[in-house]
Amino acid sequence: MDSIKFNIINDLKELGTLAEKIEFAAEEWKLNSNTSYKINLCLDELVTNTISYGFNDNKEHEIIIELNLNNDNEIQIIIIDDGIEFNPLKAEAPDLDSELEDKKLGGLGIYFVKKFMDKVDYFREGNKNILKLIKKLI
Amino acid sequence: MDIQQVKKNDILIIRLNGRLDSNSSQDFEQLLLSLIESGNKKISLDFGRLEYISSAGLRALLVAQKKIKNISGGLSLFSLNENILEIFETSGFSSLFEIYKNENGLP
Numbered sequence: 001m002d003s004i005k006f007n008i009i010n011d012l013k014e015l016g017t018l019a020e021k022i023e024f025a026a027e028e029w030k031l032n033s034n035t036s037y038k039i040n041l042c043l044d045e046l047v048t049n050t051i052s053y054g055f056n057d058n059k060e061h062e063i064i065i066e067l068n069l070n071n072d073n074e075i076q077i078i079i080i081d082d083g084i085e086f087n088p089l090k091a092e093a094p095d096l097d098s099e100l101e102d103k104k105l106g107g108l109g110i111y112f113v114k115k116f117m118d119k120v121d122y123f124r125e126g127n128k129n130i131l132k133l134i135k136k137l138i
Numbered sequence: 139m140d141i142q143q144v145k146k147n148d149i150l151i152i153r154l155n156g157r158l159d160s161n162s163s164q165d166f167e168q169l170l171l172s173l174i175e176s177g178n179k180k181i182s183l184d185f186g187r188l189e190y191i192s193s194a195g196l197r198a199l200l201v202a203q204k205k206i207k208n209i210s211g212g213l214s215l216f217s218l219n220e221n222i223l224e225i226f227e228t229s230g231f232s233s234l235f236e237i238y239k240n241e242n243g244l245p
Contacts, residue, residue: 012161019157019190037190037221044192048160108193108229115228 001028002069010051010061010081018043021067029069031137038116039067039075039135045109046079046088046131054083054129074118077133086129087122089114139166139188149244153184158195167198170213171205179211182244186217196231203234216240 004025008014019040026036047063055061066078088110113120119134139156150173158166173181181202203213216238218226226232238244 015157015159015161034221034224040190041192041225044159048192048194052160108196112193112225112228 160194163194170202
């Protein structure tokens, strides 16, 4: 099986579900711990952003997540939500070099996504935000 | 995430077990801040059983480090696994804390 699809609701407790699904994918597809850590981290950072800032109606929303193994050499991750239009890739870059006193942390999560994924694309289609990430397997 | 505290000489060691992410980081930050407020100047975090940390966890550590440095103290870390060490290095956070290989390295 080379595709794992699941939904979570907009609650940070669902990060546990995310971790379980990725662990399952890692076992099925024999991913090493560094790769599965980075997939977990990037999904976590994006989903945390969406849950925290993506909805303004106090209602339950579903976030659709898909993990696909392509040609045994890359993992494609798709995240779809129906929240307010938001492209996380346009977030402000974090400040990595500054002294402790000055350190601001906007965008650290997105920085990890761009650093650890090989390709990251955002689309807006109708009322949906769609993120597609690719992680190449060595 | 579960926490255990043990005092060793003048260092408070906090052993973390589990995951430090956006779900657990606020409570952890509050715990650290209150320990610092009670006067603990030397706190060392045992990452030996910490499986995972995200930017939310890093943020909590940063807030605590700023606060403890204000009372001339410091937060140190030890036993980081390879994956977590990479996160610290990639983000530049490895330069913000004393990081030891294991508990024996503590001063």
